[in-house]
Amino acid sequence: MSTLRSLPARGNGRAAPRAPRRGRARAVLVPVAALVVLVVSVVAATTLGPADVSAVNVRDVLTNHLGFTDIPVRVSEDAIVWNERLPRALVAACVGAGLGVSGAILQSLLRNPLADPFVLGISSGASTGAVLVGFLGLGAGVLGLSGGAFLGALVAFGTVLLLDRLVGGHGDRVILAGVASTQLFSALTSLAIFAFADSDESRGVLFWLLGSLEGVRWDDVVLCAVAVVLALAVCLLRARELDAFAFGDAVAATLGIDVARVRALLLVVTALVTAVLVSVAGAVGFVGLVLPHAARFLVGPLHTRLLPTTAALGAVFMVWVDAGSRVAFAPTPLPVGVGTALVGVPAFVALLLRGSARSRFARGTA
Structure with missing residues (x-):
C-alpha cells in the first residue's frame, strides 16, 4: 500500500521539474x-x-x-615561475581546452564518436611542415619550426577540403578524406626523416613530433589563448545548430539550417585552432577524443553545456599531464604527447567498457 500511495506523488506534476532543475544546476556547477x-x-x-x-x-x-x-x-x-613554468602551464591549459572543444565539435558534426582533431590530417600536415623546415631549412629564416608546422597543417586541411569537394561533401567522406590526407603526409614526413635527417636534427624534431611544451613563452600563451577563445565563442554561437546535427543532416535542414555552410564554417574553425595549437605544442593525441566523452557523461549532450565543460576539463587534464611529464624523468622531460597517450588510452577503454555495460543493461530491460 505504501508503494502504491507513493506512485501518484511522483507523477502529480509538481515533482517532475526536479530532474531538469538538477540537470541545469549540474551544468552550471561542473564548469x-x-x-x-x-x-x-x-x-x-x-x-x-x-x-x-x-x-x-x-x-x-x-x-x-x-x-x-x-x-x-x-x-x-x-x-x-614567470618565464618558464607559468607560460608552460597556461599553454598546456589552452592546448587541452582547444583540442577538447575541437573534438567535441567534430564528433557532433560528423556524427562519429571516434572523431578527434587529428582526423582531418592536421597533425600529419603539421609534422611534415615542421620536418621540412627542421631538416631542409625551407623558409627557416622566416618561419621557424612552429611556422612551418602551421603552414603544413593548413596545406593538409586544404587537401582534405579538396578531396571532400571532389567526392561529394558528406560527413563520412570528410573522415575518409582525412584518413587519406593523414597517410599521405605521414609518408612524406617519414620520407623526409629517412632521406635527410642526421642524429642531432632528428632528435629535436622527433621530440617535437611526440608533443613538447619546452621553451614556450608568453607570446605563445597569447597566440593559443586568442585562438581558443575565438574558436569557443564561434562554436557556442552555433551550439543549437550542433544540437540539430546530432539527428542528421536531413533533420537539421528541415529546421532551417544551412547544413553545408555551417559544416564548412565549423570545420574551418576547428582546423585553424588545431593548427595553431599543434604548431606550438606538437602532436598531442587523445585529448580531443576522450575529454568530450567525459564531459557528456557529466553534463549531457547539449552544446551550450558541453563545450565550456569540455574546455575546462581539457585544460585541467593537460596541465596535470604536462606537470607529470615534466617531473617523471626529471631533469629530462617526457614528451607530453606520450603522457596524454598513457593516461588517455586507459580512460578511453574505461569509457568504452562503461558504454558497453549500459548497452547490455538497456537490452536486458527492453
Missing part, C-alpha cells in the same frame, strides 16, 4: 568547479620541477608582475 580546479592546478603545477618553488613564491611572483604587490623575490625564482 565552474572545473575552472576553480584549473586555477589551483596551474598554481600547483608551477611549483613542480627540478628547482623547488613554493606556492607562496608563485603567489608573490604573480602578484608582483600583476602590479598588486612589491614583495622581494629571488631573481632565479622569479625567472623560473
